Amino acid sequence: MNRNRWLLLPLLLAFLFGLNLSLGSVRIPFGQILTVLTGGDATDPVWAGIVWNFRLTKALTCILAGSGLALAGLQMQTLFRNALAGPDMLGLSAGASLAVALIFMGQAAGIRLLYEPSPWTTALVASAGCFAVVIIMLAIAQRLRDNVSLLLVGMMISAAVSSVVGILQFVSKAEEMQIYIVWTFGSLGSLSWPEIAILTFALFAGTVLAIRSAKALNAWLLGQHYAQSLGVPIKRSRIIIIVSTCILTGSITAFCGPIGFVGLAVPHLVKLLVRTSDHKILIPASMAGGAALMLLCDVLAQLPGSTQVLPINAVTALIGAPVVIWIILRHPRMQP
Structure with a gap:
């Protein structure tokens, strides 16, 4: 691997971190920052x-959310050997969305979970929705032998949950639906220091499991039978990766809302940059790339010269969708 290319990621991350801190509705000289x-x-x-209390917490949230989603996307694309697999393919974001929808829109259906939901209770309920899907997926993973079937089950769970949310x-009422829609846009600037600490711990736990699975992920690249021939415990490694x-996905969705395209696009961009399939390198590189992309999206969302801020999901889609289309057109038979 070319070392100069590897150095681009931390340098880009440091530059975007400083740029993110320097932007805002109040002009503050960078020296003062x-x-x-x-x-x-x-x-x-x-x-x-x-x-x-505002700029540093938001910049750290960008780093945590971007790196976590990129790592989750890398694991999903490798496990399922599908270049279009993302961190939300297992239905986790859908589970969190349904739980939050029940908070804000459940009264119309005769369901009232909370009378005055706060950011903390919203995050806890979203985490519970993700956890419920996790339990279902782990139970199904014990019974299914191939990853393609597991991926299809996750997609069907997402479709079913989306239908329930659509009914809600x-x-x-219009005002209830508006609150929910605002949550689905995603938010990076509303986290406090205690929430960032919890998100950091979740990212650390997910990363440790991913690093422990690096050897298994390398084997999964060539398929389940090859991994099994190398002595990789198939069920155990699959469950650890899941x-x-x-x-990663559940904690980020709980605190930041469902953020799309980052986990899908970043692993491909990083592979084009570092040109390796070794997950001992891809894991830190993808995390750095995801953090850099999220910082860039947040910089673009702040509309320099204006006090308005665009929804982060709108910016990630504007950047991520063309990247994915370009990758598919350039490598139509691309493998992870």
Whole structure:
């Protein structure tokens, strides 16, 4: 692997991190931002609060969400040997969406989970929805021998859950539906430091499981029979990979909402850059690439020169969809 190419990712990540911190509705000189981050006193005391409680938390959320989704997407594409497999293919995002829909729109169907949902309770309920799908998928994974069938089951769960959400939208009031739709747009700037700590722990747990599965992921690249011939415990490794993906996707969806295309596009872009199939390299490279892409999307979402901020899902789709189309056209028979 070309070392110069490898160095591009951390350099790009550092540049986008600094750029993200420097943008906002309040103009703060970058030197003052560095002063605040290093423990110094800013010229304007208000700047310190903006940097610590708004810009830094949002930038860290971008890094955590982007790296987690990219790692989840890499594992799914390798496990299913499907270039278009994403972190939401197992129905995790759909499970979280249904749980949140029941909070905001369930009253119209005679279901009232919470009377005054807060960001914390919304995150907990979304996590519960993801966890419910995890239990179902793990139970099914014990009975199915091939990954393609498991992927189809995940897609059918997503379709069924989406139908239920559609029914809730149809019978709910306009203001209730609007709250839910805003949640589905995704948000990176609303997390507090305790929430970031929980998201960091979830990312650490999911990453540790992924690193432990690096050898198994390399074997899965050539198919289930090849992995089995190398002595890889098929059921155990598949469950570990699924649990890692569930932890990453579930926690990010719970706190940031369903964010699309990052986990789907980043692994392909990273493979074009580092040109290797070794997951010991692809795992950290994909995480760095995902963090960089999410920071870039957040920079574009802030509409420089304007106080308005676009929904993060709209920006990730605008960037991710053309990338995926380009990759498919360039490599029509591409394998992960």
